[in-house]
Amino acid sequence: MKKIVLTGGGTAGHVTPNLALLPFLKEDGWEVIYIGSEKGIERTLIEAEGIPYYSIPTGKLRRYLSKDNFSDMLRVIQGIAEAKKQIKEIKPDLVFSKGGFVAVPVVLAAKANGVPVIIHESDITPGLANKIAMPWAKVICTTFPETLQHISKKKGVHTGSPIRKELFEGKKEKGLEKCGFDGTKPILLMMGGSLGAVKLNQCLRAELPQLLQKFDIIHLCGKGNLAKDLLHQKGYKQFEYVSAGLADLFAATDFIVSRAGSNSICEFLALKKPHLLIPLSKNASRGDQILNAASFAKQGFARVLPEEEMTAKSLLENINTLYENRAKYVQKMEKSGLSDGTQGILAQIRKF
Numbered sequence: 442m443k444k445i446v447l448t449g450g451g452t453a454g455h456v457t458p459n460l461a462l463l464p465f466l467k468e469d470g471w472e473v474i475y476i477g478s479e480k481g482i483e484r485t486l487i488e489a490e491g492i493p494y495y496s497i498p499t500g501k502l503r504r505y506l507s508k509d510n511f512s513d514m515l516r517v518i519q520g521i522a523e524a525k526k527q528i529k530e531i532k533p534d535l536v537f538s539k540g541g542f543v544a545v546p547v548v549l550a551a552k553a554n555g556v557p558v559i560i561h562e563s564d565i566t567p568g569l570a571n572k573i574a575m576p577w578a579k580v581i582c583t584t585f586p587e588t589l590q591h592i593s594k595k596k597g598v599h600t601g602s603p604i605r606k607e608l609f610e611g612k613k614e615k616g617l618e619k620c621g622f623d624g625t626k627p628i629l630l631m632m633g634g635s636l637g638a639v640k641l642n643q644c645l646r647a648e649l650p651q652l653l654q655k656f657d658i659i660h661l662c663g664k665g666n667l668a669k670d671l672l673h674q675k676g677y678k679q680f681e682y683v684s685a686g687l688a689d690l691f692a693a694t695d696f697i698v699s700r701a702g703s704n705s706i707c708e709f710l711a712l713k714k715p716h717l718l719i720p721l722s723k724n725a726s727r728g729d730q731i732l733n734a735a736s737f738a739k740q741g742f743a744r745v746l747p748e749e750e751m752t753a754k755s756l757l758e759n760i761n762t763l764y765e766n767r768a769k770y771v772q773k774m775e776k777s778g779l780s781d782g783t784q785g786i787l788a789q790i791r792k793f
Contacts, residue, residue, distance in 0.1 A: 444472045445790070446531060446556075447492075448547040449539025450483030453682075454704040458539050458561060461603035463490060465787055474531055476524060478543040486684065495531075497523040499543040517546060524550035535559065535793045538578075540571045548574040557793055561786060562588055563602060563703040564729040565736060580789050584703050584782065585736060598789060601782025602707035608688045609712070616693030619686055620678040622657045629760065630694040632661040638700055640748065641719060642666055645698070647753035649677060652760065659690055696767055698760060701730035701737075701745075710742055711781055715770040717763045719756075722748040741773035 445466060449455040459475070466473055477483040479496040487494050497520040524546040528536075536551040536558045538544040551558050560578040562571050565585045575581055581592050584602040617624050629652070633641045642662050645652070649671070652658060657676045662668075664681045671677060683690060691712055699705055701720035709716045718737065720730030737743040744766075746759045763770075 520546035600785030611688030611692030
């Protein structure tokens with residue numbers, strides 16, 4: 442049986458595409474092993490799938506001066522050494538990397554052990570971790586066609602983003618039951634990523650009285666961000682994070698407000714859910730979400746509200762405008778022909 446090592450972590454966005462590939466890899470007869478960080482979210486998500494999990498030390502790679510750069514670099518070096526041992530022990534035929542800082546030591550270890558590597562880049566411009574790892578890859582798959590101009594023509598392949606099969610199998614009735622909604626109002630889903638989004642949470646909650654007159658609301662607010670005084674608010678259901686049952690929530694949802702992480706917005710596109718995107722500002726990121734959102738807005742898939750312009754009032758106005766024009770966005774998404782990139786990536790994996 443051929444072996445494949447999957448890697449990627451730090452946020453759910455670096456893990457969920459790997460989860461999308463799992464059932465197909467098993468069908469193809471691959472033995473799957475995962476290498477991730479010691480305490481990252483990937484550990485919880487992968488171990489829940491019963492996949493053997495190896496952990497390595499990892500540190501954040503920064504483009505700016507920080508007192509933590511030295512200690513984190515030592516952890517990266519430790520991670521490379523540990524990953525080399527693990528790759529040598531596992532003897533995989535292939536490594537598939539979804540990015541994030543934990544993936545860099547694994548890719549370098551694979552190269553040192555003569556194991557071919559496939560990388561998937563989610564954003565329009567490659568992040569620092571993937572920039573470091575890309576020279577050692579055989580193939581670089583991309584979510585956006587625009588990304589191909591930033592990588593080697595010999596390696597780049599536009600595949601799209603893998604979408605978890607179960608997301609297409611959600612049941613609206615189960616989603617309504619999970620939230621305690623009766624289905625008489627349209628449902629807004631607000632999600633700020635696996636780590637939450639403080640400003641989004643605050644602005645949404647500031648306008649709850651107005652919004653609840655018209656909508657029922659599902660709020661994925663991030664770990665530690667539950668508002669205890671709103672736990673029993675009718676029409677408003679909070680979750681820190683949802684893995685099992687997310688497909689049912691999507692099925693019950695009429696439209697979405699979210700950050701602009703590429704994996705999430707590709708899921709919205711595949712499910713044909715109208716969405717308002719509030720990308721992370723350049724002050725809080727390298728600007729990748731701004732580019733992702735601009736691409737989707739240009740194609741007519743989404744409405745965009747820059748975080749710098751967001752207030753409770755402007756959020757309310759944009760939510761109402763999105764809902765009023767939801768049919769226009771659905772029509773654009775349906776005409777695009779874009780959906781699931783899983784098979785494109787599997788086609789590359791099957792070459793090894």
